[in-house]
Amino acid sequence: MSKHYKVSYDARPFYIINNMTESPLKERLQSCENGPFGISGFSIGHRGGATLQFPEETVENAIAGARMGAGILECDVAFTKDRGLVCRHSQCDLHTTTNILLHPELAAKCTVPFTPANATSPAHAICCTSDITTDEYTSLCGKQDGFNASATNVEDYQHGTPDWRTDLYSTCGTVMTLDSYITLIESIPGHRNFTPELKTPPAEVPMPFNGYTQEQFARDMLNKFIERNISADRVWAQSFNPPDVYQWIAEYPEFGKQAVFLDEDGDTPETLPTASSFERLSALKAKGVNIISPPFGYLLTTTADNKTIIPSTYAISAKKAGLDIIPWTIERSGPLADVAKDGEYYYGFFAQGVHYDGQIYVVLDVLARQIGIKAIFSDWSSTVSYYANCFGLEYGGFK
Numbered sequence: 001m002s003k004h005y006k007v008s009y010d011a012r013p014f015y016i017i018n019n020m021t022e023s024p025l026k027e028r029l030q031s032c033e034n035g036p037f038g039i040s041g042f043s044i045g046h047r048g049g050a051t052l053q054f055p056e057e058t059v060e061n062a063i064a065g066a067r068m069g070a071g072i073l074e075c076d077v078a079f080t081k082d083r084g085l086v087c088r089h090s091q092c093d094l095h096t097t098t099n100i101l102l103h104p105e106l107a108a109k110c111t112v113p114f115t116p117a118n119a120t121s122p123a124h125a126i127c128c129t130s131d132i133t134t135d136e137y138t139s140l141c142g143k144q145d146g147f148n149a150s151a152t153n154v155e156d157y158q159h160g161t162p163d164w165r166t167d168l169y170s171t172c173g174t175v176m177t178l179d180s181y182i183t184l185i186e187s188i189p190g191h192r193n194f195t196p197e198l199k200t201p202p203a204e205v206p207m208p209f210n211g212y213t214q215e216q217f218a219r220d221m222l223n224k225f226i227e228r229n230i231s232a233d234r235v236w237a238q239s240f241n242p243p244d245v246y247q248w249i250a251e252y253p254e255f256g257k258q259a260v261f262l263d264e265d266g267d268t269p270e271t272l273p274t275a276s277s278f279e280r281l282s283a284l285k286a287k288g289v290n291i292i293s294p295p296f297g298y299l300l301t302t303t304a305d306n307k308t309i310i311p312s313t314y315a316i317s318a319k320k321a322g323l324d325i326i327p328w329t330i331e332r333s334g335p336l337a338d339v340a341k342d343g344e345y346y347y348g349f350f351a352q353g354v355h356y357d358g359q360i361y362v363v364l365d366v367l368a369r370q371i372g373i374k375a376i377f378s379d380w381s382s383t384v385s386y387y388a389n390c391f392g393l394e395y396g397g398f399k
Contacts, residue, residue, distance in 0.1 A: 005189035005190070006037075007037045007038055007039060007067065007068070007069040007190075007385070008037070008067060008068070009037060009068060009069070009382040009385070009386055010068070010382055012380060012382055012383055013029075013382055013383055013386035013387075014033065015357070016357055016358055016360050016361055016383065017029045017030055017033075017358070017361065018358075019356055019357045019358035020358030020359075020361060020362070021358065025361065025362065025365055026358075026361075028390060028391075029361060029386070029387070029390055031390075032386070032389065032390035035389070036389075037069060037385070037386070037389050038069065038190075038389060039066075039069050039070075039071045039190045039191065039192070039385075040069055040070075040071050040384075040385055040388035040389060040393060040394055040395075041071035041072055041193065041375060041394045041395030041396075042071070042368075042374075042375045042376070042384065042385075042388040042393040042394055042395055042396075042397055043068075043069055043070045043071055043072075043375070043376070043378060043381050043384040043385040043388050044070060044071075044072040044073070044074065044195060044326070044375050044376060044377045044378065044384075045061075045062065045065030045066070045068075045070035045072065045073040045074055045377075045378070045381050046074055046328060046329045046332070046377035046378055046379050047061065047074055047076065047089055047379070048061030048062040048064070048065045048073065048074065049061065049062065049064065049065015049066065049068060049070040049073060049074075049378065049379075049380075049381035050062075050064035050065045050068065050379075050380065050381065051332070051379040051380075052165060052331055052332075052379045052380040053165060053166050053168065053169055053380070054169045054170075054173065055097070055141075055142035055143050055144055055145075055169070055170050055173030056089060056097060056142065056144075056145060057075065057076060057087040057088055057089060057097070057142060057175065057176065058142040058173030058174050058175060058176065059173070059174035059176060059180075059184060060169065060173050060174060061142075061173065062176075062181070062184060062185070062188075063184075063188070064381075065381040066185075066188045066190075066192060066381075068380070068381035068382035068385055069381055069382065069385030069386075069388070069389065070192075070378075070381040070384075070385060071190075071191070071192060071193060071394070071395065072192070072193045072194065072195050072236065072375065072395070073185055073192055073193075073194065073195070074195045074196070074197065074377070075087040075176065075178060075181040075194070075195075075196050075197070076088060076089045076090075076196075076197045076199050077178055077196050077197060077198050077199060077221050078090065078091045078129040078130075078199045078201075079091070079129060079130060079209070079212070079217060079220075080129050080130060080132060080133055080134045080136075080137050081129075081130050081131060081132055081133050082133045082134055083212055083220075084133070084134030084137070084177060085177060085178035085179070085220060085221060085224060086129055086134065086137050086138075086175070086176065086177050086178065087175065087176040087177070087178065087181050088129050088175075088199070089145075089199070090199060090202070091128050091129055091130060091199055091201045091202055091204075091205050092111065092126050092127065092128040092129075092202050092204050092205065093127075093145070094110075094127035094128065094129065094131075094132075094140070095110065095114070095125040095126060095127040095147065095157075096145050096146060096147045096160075097142060097143060097144075097145045098127075098140040098141060098142055098143060098175065099140060099141045099143060099158065099172075100127050100132075100140055101114050101125060101127070101154040101157060101158070102154060102155070102158070103139075103140070106132055106136055106139075106140075107125075107127070107154065109127075109131045109132055110125055110126060110127035110128070110131055111126045111127065111128050111131055111204050111205075112124065112125055112126035112127075112204075113125060114154050114157065116151065116152040116153060117149060117150050117151055117152055122149035122150070123147070123148065123149055123150065123151040123152070123157050125157070126204055128204060128205055130201075130205050130209060134177060137175065137177075138175060138177065140175055141171075141172035141173060141174075141175070142172075142173025142174070142175050143158065143167075143170045143173065144161040144165060144166075144167055144170040145161075146159065146160030146161040146162065147159070147160040148160045162334065164334040164335060178196065178221065178224050179224060179228070181194075181196075182194065182224070182225070182228050182230065193234040193235070193236070194225070194230065194234055194235045194236070195235070195236040195237075195238060195260070196221055196225075196235070196237055196238070197237075197238040197239065197262070198217065198218055198221050198237065198238070198239045198241070198244050200214075200239070200240055200241045200244075201214075214241070214243070214244070215247060218239075218244045218247050218248065219247075219251070221237065222235075222237060222248065222252050222255050225255075232252070232254035232255045232257070232258075233254075233257075233258070235255055235258070236258050236259075236260050236291070236326075237255055237258075237259050237260065238259075238260040238261075238262050238293065239259075239260075239261070239262060240261075240262040240263075240264060242261060242284075245259045245260075245261045245289060246287060246288070249287075249288040249289070256288065257290060258290065258291060259289070259290075259291070260291045260292075260293045260326060261284060261289050261291065261292050261293065262293045262294075262328075263275065263292055263293060263294040263298070264294070264295070266294070266298050266314065267295075269349075272298065272314070272349065273313070275294075275298070275314065276298070276312065276313045276314035276317055277317060278317040278320055278321060281314075281317050281318050281320075281321040281323060282320075282321040282322075284321070284323070285321045285322050285323055289323070290323065290324055291323065291324045291325070291326055291374070292318055292323045292324070292325055292326075293325070293326045293327060293328060294314065294318075294325070294327055294328075295327065295328055295329070295345065295346055296327035296328065296329070296330065296346060296363070296367060296376065297345070297346045297347055297348055297349045297350065298312065298314045298315075298327075298349070299311065299312055299314055299315040299318075299325070299327055299367060299371055299373075300312055300315070300349065300350045300363065300366060300367070301313075301349060301350050302350050302352060302353035303353075306352045306353045307353065308353070309350060309353050309354075309359075309362060309363060309366050310366065310370070311366065311370050311371050312349070312350075315371045319371070319372065324374045325371065325372070325373045325374060326373060326374050326375050326376065326377070327367065327373055327376050327377070328376070328377035329346070329376075329377040329378060329379055330360065330363075330364060330376055330377070330378040330379070330380075330383060330384060331360070331378050331379040331380040331383050331384075332346060332379045333345075333346050333347060335357060336354050336355065336356055336357050336359055336360065337355060337356055337357070339351045339354055340352065340354065360383065361387060364376070364383075364384065364387055365387075368387070368391070368393065368397050368398060369398055372397055372398060373397055374395060374396050374397050375395050375396075375397065
């Protein structure tokens with residue numbers, strides 16, 4: 001890459017700002033429109049950082065996320081049949097995120113081969129990274145995550161990208177191993193850091209897998225960074241599986257200091273109160289967890305009149321427990337005018353107060369300023385990087 005490399009933003013931050021109602025926040029964001037813009041550790045590239053438009057977990061996605069200023073870039077870590085570690089958001093999503101079904105010799109190895117749609121059932125397939133070797137995996141092309149449930153052949157099954165995304169860059173995304181991801185991030189100008197997520201294998205891949213245990217999988221992920229001489233303070237290891245996090249704390253204490261527990265225990269109105277309890281969150285802290293990472297919707301609610309977005313009980317409890325917070329994922333929801341009627345996941349708990357795209361920066365401002373998040377994952381890094389640059393934020397957020 002050019003030695004004159006510069007962070008640059010596309011039109012999206014400016015579109016969001018223009019869509020805001022008049023306010024001091026809008027004025028401040030408008031005042032930053034000519035930069036200067038740089039890299040910020042407050043901005044974490046989710047699945048690469050350009051997933052809104054680029055195939056996830058690919059070289060092209062990570063390069064785009066980095067260009068948009070993401071200071072930390074993600075690789076979700078799954079394993080192959082020969083125990084290679086690769087970047088893929090799920091152990092078993094190759095049928096919707098790659099072109100594996102267009103390779104008959106590889107499609108034949110899928111856990112559940114392709115079945116065309118018929119009068120009573122949708123098209124179906126399940127293809128896992130553990131179905132194929134690392135070399136076979138790296139022969140695939142990444143594509144936008146999606147599928148056509150009405151498909152009667154594998155060619156038609158490739159379609160299904162949400163209409164608010166695009167296939168413009170879904171030509172043949174270059175998939176990555178964990179090792180090649182590290183090489184790529186180290187090659188990008190500016191100081192970038194790493195956030196690998198250990199993916200919990202689904203029911204289709206029971207552990208141990210041919211003798212490969214979850215514990216060894218957790219070790220292998222961090223050992224790769226040690227092998228590559230990457231300092232522990234540059235790595236935010238993540239997992240939804242608490243035993244993984246506790247293992248890192250015990251066996252890799254330097255990495256364990258900023259191991260991230262991904263929390264999805266409050267996804268329904270019935271479970272959120274328990275997930276939000278101070279007793280639960282303080283117990284995690286007592287076990288050595290320093291960073292918790294919920295969907296950002298857990299952290300927000302509205303005033304009684306639904307006019308103002310405010311911190312939730314979860315946010316208040318997590319802060320009281322002494323936990324740092326890194327939520328996920330901004331820019332993964334499509335047009336905000338639709339989130340209430342669609343029952344959208346991230347905005348679901350406060351959708352009654354969300355009506356237009358300009359509120360993305362209102363949401364981000366409440367998360368950053370009132371709750372004090374340390375950083376946030378985004379599917380389009382320029383949105384978060386612009387805000388971070390405007391307020392001078394690095395990893396750690398407002399002081």
